Amino acid sequence: MSEIARVKLAVVADGSLVRVKHPPYDVVVGLDGQGRPFALEDACPHSGASLAKGCVRGDVIVCPSHEWEIELASGEVRTAVGRGRSCPVYAVEPEGDELVVRAR
Numbered sequence: 001m002s003e004i005a006r007v008k009l010a011v012v013a014d015g016s017l018v019r020v021k022h023p024p025y026d027v028v029v030g031l032d033g034q035g036r037p038f039a040l041e042d043a044c045p046h047s048g049a050s051l052a053k054g055c056v057r058g059d060v061i062v063c064p065s066h067e068w069e070i071e072l073a074s075g076e077v078r079t080a081v082g083r084g085r086s087c088p089v090y091a092v093e094p095e096g097d098e099l100v101v102r103a104r
Ligand code: FES
Pocket: 044, 045, 046, 047, 048, 049, 063, 064, 065, 066, 067, 068
């Protein structure tokens, strides 16, 4: 799997979301409510809003535009109206003081 980006753990430790370049849609990286890392394509499956501008609630990220909830582990939309849609997820693992994001 090819490496896409490295994000310092200290940058996301407070719940911040980080957007890393990976054209065409970039990737949003952060920690879920239990401190587990995630990486998703940074484009909401509804109309493409940047999920990096949303917020994490437990095991979902909430889109800032229309509040669809997207599961962090699977990328699947949990909100009823969007069921069946999803956004791509990336592999992400801690390595030292960084999170390493790789294509699946
Ligand atoms: S663009 Fe994300 S819910 Fe509409």
